[in-house]
Amino acid sequence: MSNTRTVLIALKDEQCKMPRLDLKKLMSMALRVEKRMETKVMIEDEQKRYNLYCDRIEFYGQLFLAEKFVESCDLGSDYLDLISMINKKFPIEAAKIRLTASFCPRELVAESARQFEVLCKKSGVEAREDVQAKLAFYLKATADGCSVIELLQSWMPSVLEVEEEVDPKKLREAFLALKISDNITDDRLGGHFEELKKQFETVVNLTRQHTPAAINFSELRHDVIAEVLHDFVYHGGNPMYVPVIYADGTEAAPLPLFCLKPKSADALTTLHEQPVFNMGMMSSRHSSDGLDVRVDVYWFRNQEISIGRTQAETDDVAYKKSKEQFLKMRTEGPFRIDFYQTGFQPAIVGFYRALAEELIAQYKNPIAQLEVTPYYFMGVVYKVGKVWN
Amino acid sequence: MISKEARLKQFEIYATYCKEFEEKFTKKGITPKNHEWRPYRWCSRDIVFANLKVRHERSRNCLEVDVCLMANPPQYYDNSGPRVAMGFLLSEAYKCGTSMEIVFTKNVETRIENGVEKGRVPAYIYDLACELGIKLNHVLEGHITPFEARQIYLELAGFSDEAKEKVMKLSVDDLLTPERACFLVMGGLWSTPEAESIILGCDNPESIMLSDSIPEDRHLYLRDVMAARGTVLGGALDMKLQRKELMEDGQIVESEGEGTDHQISFDKGTYAKSYIAAEDCLVPWTENKELIFRTDEQMVVMVRARSSVEIRVTSAADLESLIKTVEKYRAINPDVKVGILYPRDFEDIPEGEKREIKRRVEEQGAFLMVSPESVAGLDKEAMRRIETGRMVRHE
Numbered sequence: 001m002s003n004t005r006t007v008l009i010a011l012k013d014e015q016c017k018m019p020r021l022d023l024k025k026l027m028s029m030a031l032r033v034e035k036r037m038e039t040k041v042m043i044e045d046e047q048k049r050y051n052l053y054c055d056r057i058e059f060y061g062q063l064f065l066a067e068k069f070v071e072s073c074d075l076g077s078d079y080l081d082l083i084s085m086i087n088k089k090f091p092i093e094a095a096k097i098r099l100t101a102s103f104c105p106r107e108l109v110a111e112s113a114r115q116f117e118v119l120c121k122k123s124g125v126e127a128r129e130d131v132q133a134k135l136a137f138y139l140k141a142t143a144d145g146c147s148v149i150e151l152l153q154s155w156m157p158s159v160l161e162v163e164e165e166v167d168p169k170k171l172r173e174a175f176l177a178l179k180i181s182d183n184i185t186d187d188r189l190g191g192h193f194e195e196l197k198k199q200f201e202t203v204v205n206l207t208r209q210h211t212p213a214a215i216n217f218s219e220l221r222h223d224v225i226a227e228v229l230h231d232f233v234y235h236g237g238n239p240m241y242v243p244v245i246y247a248d249g250t251e252a253a254p255l256p257l258f259c260l261k262p263k264s265a266d267a268l269t270t271l272h273e274q275p276v277f278n279m280g281m282m283s284s285r286h287s288s289d290g291l292d293v294r295v296d297v298y299w300f301r302n303q304e305i306s307i308g309r310t311q312a313e314t315d316d317v318a319y320k321k322s323k324e325q326f327l328k329m330r331t332e333g334p335f336r337i338d339f340y341q342t343g344f345q346p347a348i349v350g351f352y353r354a355l356a357e358e359l360i361a362q363y364k365n366p367i368a369q370l371e372v373t374p375y376y377f378m379g380v381v382y383k384v385g386k387v388w389n
Numbered sequence: 390m391i392s393k394e395a396r397l398k399q400f401e402i403y404a405t406y407c408k409e410f411e412e413k414f415t416k417k418g419i420t421p422k423n424h425e426w427r428p429y430r431w432c433s434r435d436i437v438f439a440n441l442k443v444r445h446e447r448s449r450n451c452l453e454v455d456v457c458l459m460a461n462p463p464q465y466y467d468n469s470g471p472r473v474a475m476g477f478l479l480s481e482a483y484k485c486g487t488s489m490e491i492v493f494t495k496n497v498e499t500r501i502e503n504g505v506e507k508g509r510v511p512a513y514i515y516d517l518a519c520e521l522g523i524k525l526n527h528v529l530e531g532h533i534t535p536f537e538a539r540q541i542y543l544e545l546a547g548f549s550d551e552a553k554e555k556v557m558k559l560s561v562d563d564l565l566t567p568e569r570a571c572f573l574v575m576g577g578l579w580s581t582p583e584a585e586s587i588i589l590g591c592d593n594p595e596s597i598m599l600s601d602s603i604p605e606d607r608h609l610y611l612r613d614v615m616a617a618r619g620t621v622l623g624g625a626l627d628m629k630l631q632r633k634e635l636m637e638d639g640q641i642v643e644s645e646g647e648g649t650d651h652q653i654s655f656d657k658g659t660y661a662k663s664y665i666a667a668e669d670c671l672v673p674w675t676e677n678k679e680l681i682f683r684t685d686e687q688m689v690v691m692v693r694a695r696s697s698v699e700i701r702v703t704s705a706a707d708l709e710s711l712i713k714t715v716e717k718y719r720a721i722n723p724d725v726k727v728g729i730l731y732p733r734d735f736e737d738i739p740e741g742e743k744r745e746i747k748r749r750v751e752e753q754g755a756f757l758m759v760s761p762e763s764v765a766g767l768d769k770e771a772m773r774r775i776e777t778g779r780m781v782r783h784e
Contacts, residue, residue: 001592004615047603047604054611059696065702084596084609100605102611152611168554178560180539181534186449196447216450220447246486248486249485250780
């Protein structure tokens with residue numbers, strides 16, 4: 001196996017200073033990139049920069065290990081699996097303490113060790129040998145005033161592990177028993193609305209049977225997506241989530257269905273006394289068709305929403321931005337919005353997922369606080385859609 | 390076997406649509422969308438394997454096939470036409486995000502049932518399924534279900550039994566779908582031997598196959614990049630060994646389909662690639678330029694894609710692995726050739742250390758290989774592949 005081990009080395013500030021390079025400077029530049037990466041702006045450029053800085057730091061770390069005497073500590077080959085597990089379980093905390101970073105400047109070593117210990121306790125792994133070894137090494141580095149570099153070494157020899165015996169016949173049976181449809185579909189119905197409705201019905205049925213399936217929003221008209229989604233969100237039944245995929249094959253967060261009921265006229269009285277906001281879906285789209293004149297404000301800034309590389313990533317950005325805005329609006333509402341929608345599938349799906357979840361959150365409030373009426377851009381005219389409240 | 394008339398009818402549909410396609414898309418410089426009919430012709434040099442017309446049918450979320458003409462050229466292995474066709478159809482079904490159901494229209498091998506024209510799963514594809522030991526339950530309805538498609542895809546990807554079992558295990562453990570593993574191979578991101586190196590030889594194959602790690606998580610990303618780097622270097626050796634250079638008018642030319650099919654396998658215990666020669670060839674990248682890898686001989690190569698400093702730090706560990714590998718293989722086959730492969734970065738280490746490493750390798754009766762690829766180049770390619778994998782359907 002590739003058997004990747006993690007080795008820590010500790011370096012004093014004076015060791016970090018080399019003839020034409022200061023490792024501490026490289027570390028502080030890499031730290032600045034880490035901050036910038038959090039914003040996700042120009043993310044690919046920042047990632048390249050980060051890789052470059054880390055490569056350099058690790059290269060010189062390895063050079064110290066090869067040529068000079070430095071304090072080092074081998075954490076073994078299970079350490080990466082450990083941090084991978086913690087990273088999955090507590091992603092926010094792990095990012096905060098830079099759990100997966102390969103260097104730690106002297107100034108951060110003590111705090112890093114303390115937070116690492118807290119997180120390991122929270123994960124129930126504090127007694128592990130590698131955790132204890134890392135803590136001891138970091139404490140010593142703190143006392144000696146050293147920075148720490150964590151190096152990876154792949155393809156190291158290992159004691160041959162005795163693998164769990166797997167009966168191929170039983171494995172094949174388990175594989176063939178995995179949930180996957182063995183049925184055939186009927187001939188198509190016709191029309192975009194019907195096609196999507198049929199797809200929703202199929203996916204809902206399969207999801208209920210725990211068989212993997214997903215709604216594929218590839219190349220569908222934006223009004224069709226919103227209208228059919230409305231039908232399934234406001235349809236009576238047991239609330240559920242259905243998976244979503246896109247034309248590029250990426251998978252987005254699931255959509256809630258059967259989770260809302262239309263509001264009564266009484267609940268809407270106060271809301272309908274409010275003025276209407278003319279809200280465009282996204283800036284810099286169809287401006288030449290007069291959309292800029294028609295709307296008061298845009299929900300998404302084009303530049304912010306177009307940063308996703310895959311459609312699922314765009315969906316995620318749109319969803320998070322919308323959640324953020326709806327949360328703010330709670331304190332300033334109630335709001336009536338005429339939503340001038342243009343076609344960009346992942347942004348639409350992200351928006352309606354957030355809207356549905358916001359309406360679910362407000363569901364118990366007897367007085368409606370939010371109403372969105374879609375106006376679909378159809379070339380020259382706008383078509384009014386079903387109301388979300 | 391499909392009749393001549395039926396074959397001609399399908400070909401006419403195909404030819405007519407090709408003209409329509411040219412007017413509608415090619416001439417206008419428009420790329421067709423997944424849900425629009427697209428014609429494909431699969432060839433190797435001047436031999437046609439399959440003519441296909443497909444689209445993503447959105448209401449049923451399946452791949453619909455309107456033309457499926459295949460040939461089994463005698464110079465190729467059995468069922469080569471349907472293998473090519475099914476490999477493409479399943480990959481296209483996956484790429485379009487379908488449920489993996491394949492539906493053949495009434496134009497494919499048309500038959501009359503109760504006065505109604507109907508299609509069916511082509512006989513060649515049925516034969517292929519029989520050869521692979523997979524039962525198709527809806528042949529006359531013209532459907533291949535996602536369940537059947539999954540099994541065919543796994544067989545067509547060409548994994549060894551060991552790798553196939555590992556893919557099944559990863560699927561059963563809900564870590565990786567078999568369709569994704571197959572698509573990464575059939576879609577050309579990893580060759581089958583490269584994918585086997587990942588599946589069998591990495592601590593966390595699912596993370597690489599899913600392109601799960603991101604540069605922000607440096608350790609996890611670097612672990613994947615290093616594993617992918619080793620795989621790419623191993624792949625470069627595969628290609629070098631398989632490449633056959635032909636002479637034409639005094640010029641060296643490479644020709645499609647003219648490689649040497651050495652038998653390639655992977656030993657996860659030693660992280661080494663094992664080759665059985667299909668015909669004599671030179672062992673590349675060694676100091677001894679006349680070292681020949683003879684037909685039916687076995688060669689085991691430990692692939693260690695390390696930078697110069699990494700080689701210096703881990704040379705003792707590599708020697709330990711080499712001794713174990715030599716012992717393991719010589720116990721079974723005393724004539725086995727054993728090598729250790731480093732990238733070009735090996736040349737950057739101090740002369741004394743370089744000589745010492747060579748001496749110790751030769752002391753074991755093994756040889757040192759230094760590829761022309763550098764770690765920087767290998768990393769670039771490894772990152773490109775991980776990044777490309779990120780854009781591919783995940784479920």
